[in-house]
Amino acid sequence: MPTGTFRTGGSTQAADSPMVVAMPLSSTASQLTPAGDPLLAAKFSVPVIPGTLVRRKRLLDRLTEGTAQRLTLITGPAGAGKTMLAASWAARAAVPHPVVWLSLEDDDSAPGVFWTYILEAFRHHRVPLPATVGSPARADSVERSLLVRFASALARLAEPVVLVLDGLDRVPDREVASGLDFVLQHAGPQLRLVLISRVDPLLPLHRHRAEGSICEIRGADLAFTRHETATLLRRHGVLSSAETADTLTRRSEGWAAGLRLCALAMQRADDPAAFARSFAVSQSAVADYLLAEVVDAQPAATQDLLVRTSILDRVHPRLANLLTGREDAEGILAALTHANAFVEPIGETPWCRFNPLFAEVLQAYLRSHRPGLEPKLHRLAAHWFAENGLIVEATEHAASAGDWEHAASLVLDHVALDGPLTGPDAHRMERLFAGMPADIPKAFPWLRELLELRPELVDGHPHELVNGVPHLDGPEHPAPVETLSDRECDVLRQAALMMSTEEIAAELYVSVNTVKTHLRSIYRKLSVSRRRDAVRRAKEFDLL
Incomplete structure (x- = not known):
């Protein structure tokens, strides 16, 4: 919906508020969820735009282009600026279609509750739906016929409508996702769906990609550029140089919430440039935010892995297993990556990396809560x-x-x-x-x-x-007392190429235990205890 207007049946009426105009709160307050709870009207309000917001044209234009298609997906970590991007877009005068906004919470995951809020959001934002659509009768399920009536009603609208669902990651129910996909498919071009989430929704995104009917705005797109960081600092009254903006952008990797918290702190700093170079993340509001929004939300095993592996510039599942003493790192790291929890993969490899600010916070936690452990982890x-x-x-x-x-x-x-x-x-x-x-x-x-x-x-x-x-x-070692077998020489040649035990096993088509047995025999014959010493000795005796 364009800023300052609302539409009903094709007519347009001026509005005083810069927000989307909705029906009186009493209309919503009289409605109940299938569980008997009153509907919360605040969930239908577009979030208030702060005066310091940086309106990023490159992203606003992409969102406008995206809503010409059926599905727009905005994903990224906590504090990446997902909601503010969509809210600032909805408040623009150039928005081409009416906007229906719904902010989701954990309590909305029951299918009946979810669809009750969806239907009321349309009524609240004065998008006409016939009374025959009805409402869910139960909290734990929704009849297929209701979704059919809803999709049919949407398909008959006089003009397209944009439905924005903010916080879809809080509603991970598969029945909800299936119903949402059904409505999206059968409402035709009159429904334009914008999903805001920390994780990919349980929708067939591959199908939308193949059809070219999806616009995706990811965490990397949401990251602030140096120019945008400089604009943000100016909006907070902080006079900064290009070098300062570059330092903050690089250190935060463009993370929106981190930059805003830094800007607030720099307002109180005598030397903003010095603050940007040396501020202690562990003692700042950034640490409080990351610990509360990301770390505290994780299970104990995940928290332990994050803290122990924070000493690494890049993390491999096998190395993480070594540092934790467990065997669950691969699954935990994959889940963190999927959840946009400031962990991202490095190309098409098993390795991943942490956001620098996130790693700093975890390292500070490691030093303060587990003194003496850090040197052991480094060893x-x-x-x-x-x-x-x-x-x-x-x-x-x-x-x-x-x-x-x-x-x-x-x-x-x-x-x-x-x-x-x-x-x-x-x-x-x-x-x-x-x-x-x-x-x-x-x-x-x-x-x-x-x-x-x-x-x-x-x-x-x-x-x-x-x-x-x-x-x-140093002193020469005696020659091997036993000759290396052909297979031992094969293993040693691979070891000289710095291949891991697993890689040697794969190269030679043998088991990992077989490789370990050969290595123990090589060590014994060459009178060494380490792989690199074995390779050196073998070269001394022209065995390689």
């Missing part, structure tokens, strides 16, 4: 990454655990086996070891000096500077 992560051939990440986690000797040995082992690190990996190691404490074990003083004065260590690996490193040029 476990370091060994897992090393075992899987991801030396740079292994080294970073070893350093985070305070185990600089292990961190240095990882770099040395990699250089010995595979040659120098180059490119971005080299720069990451250079930055890492530049921060190495002065009181590291005396066996490695050359590493600190070299990385400060000669960063080409990882690029050139000068031989004169590593001749004295014990584990590279």
Whole structure:
């Protein structure tokens, strides 16, 4: 419905309020749900638009284009700006069709209650429906004939109507979803449905995509750009530079609620630019919001996984299982990703990542509520990454655990086996070891000096500077007492390629336990206890 007008039977009447005009509250107050509870008229009101709202034309135009089709889906995490986008669109004078708004709550999941609210929303917003449509008689179900009458009534409307359902994730009932799909299919072009949800609804979205009848606005679309962040700060009276806007946008990844909370805090800051660079997320309203809206809503096992894996830049299900000591990470991470709970997949891989602000909040919780656990988690992560051939990440986690000797040995082992690190990996190691404490074990003083004065260590690996490193040029080991079997050599060759035990098993078409048996035999024959030592020894004896 255009702002300031409402339509009935094709006529148009001016209205004083910028909101959608509705019938008097007494009309709704006299209605009851099938459970006998009065209908809450506030659910039919378009949310009030704050004066500081940034009206983002790129998204408003997409929503207008989307409502020319049957279905528009707006999904994203908590605080992404989904509701405000739809509300600001509904308040525009350029909205082409009448708008019926319904905000859903957890108590609306019963089919009879849901459809009672839908029907009353149309009446409340003065979209005429014949009395013959009726109302649900029971809270736990709705007759198919009622949906048929409703769809038929919609199909006979004089003009299309836009139905906005805000918070559909709170109504996860399959019967409700099935009924909604039926009405959408049979109401024809007169019904334009806008669904706002944190998760994908239980509708056949694949069919709408194939038909080209859906517009999707996702979390990535809702993220603020640097220009939009700068506009938001100005709306809050904060004078900022392009650098400040860029810093906030990058740190928040454009998350709307986080940016607004930061803007409110910056109003009280003496130096907004310094605040943007260094504010402690754990002590801000951002932390309160994320803990209340996201973390507290999760089961205990999920909360534990989130806190323990927050130390990681990227999370793999097997690594998460190691850090939690359980075997449920794959399902939990998939559920979090599906729920838009600030966890997102990394391409077509098993890996995922956390929103940076979300990770900061979880890390702060880890330090305050589980003191002493963080270094242990970093050590476990370091060994897992090393075992899987991801030396740079292994080294970073070893350093985070305070185990600089292990961190240095990882770099040395990699250089010995595979040659120098180059490119971005080299720069990451250079930055890492530049921060190495002065009181590291005396066996490695050359590493600190070299990385400060000669960063080409990882690029050139000068031989004169590593001749004295014990584990590279130490006492010779005796030759193997037993010859490696052909299959053991096959396993060792795959291990030299930094393949995991599971990957080796798949490559050789054997079980994981068989690979482990071969590795134990290799270790025994080569007098070593670690995979990388076995590879090094094998190269020394020309076994690879």
